[in-house]
Amino acid sequence: MQPFIEYKGIRKSFGDNKVLRGVDLAVAPGESLVILGGSGSGKSVMLKLAIGLLESDGGSIFVEGQEVTGYTEAEWMEVRRKITYVFQWGALFDSMSVFDNVAFPLREQRLCDEKEVARRVGEKLEVVGLQGTERLSPADLSGGMRKRVALARAIVAEPRCILYDEPTSGLDPVTADTINRLIRRLQKMLGVTSVIVTHDIQSMFRVGDRVAFLYEGRMAFVGTPEEARKTDNPVLRGFIEGRSLDEREP
Ligand SMILES: Nc1ncnc2c1ncn2[C@@H]1O[C@H](COP(=O)(O)OP(=O)(O)O)[C@@H](O)[C@H]1O
Numbered sequence: 001m002q003p004f005i006e007y008k009g010i011r012k013s014f015g016d017n018k019v020l021r022g023v024d025l026a027v028a029p030g031e032s033l034v035i036l037g038g039s040g041s042g043k044s045v046m047l048k049l050a051i052g053l054l055e056s057d058g059g060s061i062f063v064e065g066q067e068v069t070g071y072t073e074a075e076w077m078e079v080r081r082k083i084t085y086v087f088q089w090g091a092l093f094d095s096m097s098v099f100d101n102v103a104f105p106l107r108e109q110r111l112c113d114e115k116e117v118a119r120r121v122g123e124k125l126e127v128v129g130l131q132g133t134e135r136l137s138p139a140d141l142s143g144g145m146r147k148r149v150a151l152a153r154a155i156v157a158e159p160r161c162i163l164y165d166e167p168t169s170g171l172d173p174v175t176a177d178t179i180n181r182l183i184r185r186l187q188k189m190l191g192v193t194s195v196i197v198t199h200d201i202q203s204m205f206r207v208g209d210r211v212a213f214l215y216e217g218r219m220a221f222v223g224t225p226e227e228a229r230k231t232d233n234p235v236l237r238g239f240i241e242g243r244s245l246d247e248r249e250p
């Protein structure tokens with residue numbers, strides 16, 4: 001099967017900091033793939049490369065079989081219609097209502113008229129369990145609810161793929177669990193391909209069909225969460241057993 005996103009020999013440095021040193025990874029259509037790695041290992045960089053927020057130094061990235069490496073900004077805009085990137089904490093606009101926040105991508109890309117905007121916003125808020133909150137301000141919401149508004153906004157333009165960057169970081173375990181279940185639900189309901197970047201082992205077991213472990217600039221392990229649990233890869237073992245991994249330079 002043709003991968004939805006494929007990284008081939010991807011390299012990326014910032015000055016002397018060789019972050020990605022030949023990453024190979026294929027994300028299958030419809031799957032939920034967790035990218036696990038220590039802080040500073042290059043997880044966010046990987047996501048940003050897939051939507052053109054960063055440019056690689058070498059290697060190729062393919063989206064649905066099309067090489068996107070070297071795309072122009074206009075071409076990246078097309079890719080970003082298919083693939084949505086959900087940032088850490090989803091950065092909502094506090095000056096706008098929940099409705100206007102969720103409606104934002106539709107209005108910005110002029111995808112439909114206001115009647116259709118209202119229909120889709122209502123539908124997506126329902127999917128994330130927040131129907132009736134349209135008129136509230138994000139400031140009135142709890143951290144977990146803000147996260148769900150961000151998810152509603154991420155899916156309102158009906159992307160084929162969602163990239164989640166640390167979706168549960170900073171959340172208490174109960175809220176984190178709600179978010180993880182929601183990620184699964186979106187994958188199943190909408191059939192979206194999901195890539196979830198996290199350093200949270202619990203999340204990996206909850207949301208991953210497969211897990212890819214990024215270490216020292218390469219994929220040190222790719223397999224199912226169950227295989228990860230039984231791995232004899234010493235670094236991944238250590239990571240799973242809770243030894244901290246920080247790849248940032250001191
Ligand atoms: N725009 C940038 N300019 C310089 N260095 C960067 C930039 N983005 C990321 N880095 C560096 O690349 C490394 C990986 O970053 P990142 O992908 O954000 O890590 P994480 O795995 O925690 O998401 C870090 O050392 C970070 O400082």
Ligand SMILES: [Mg+2]
Nearest residue numbers: 043044045165
């Ligand atoms: Mg990051």
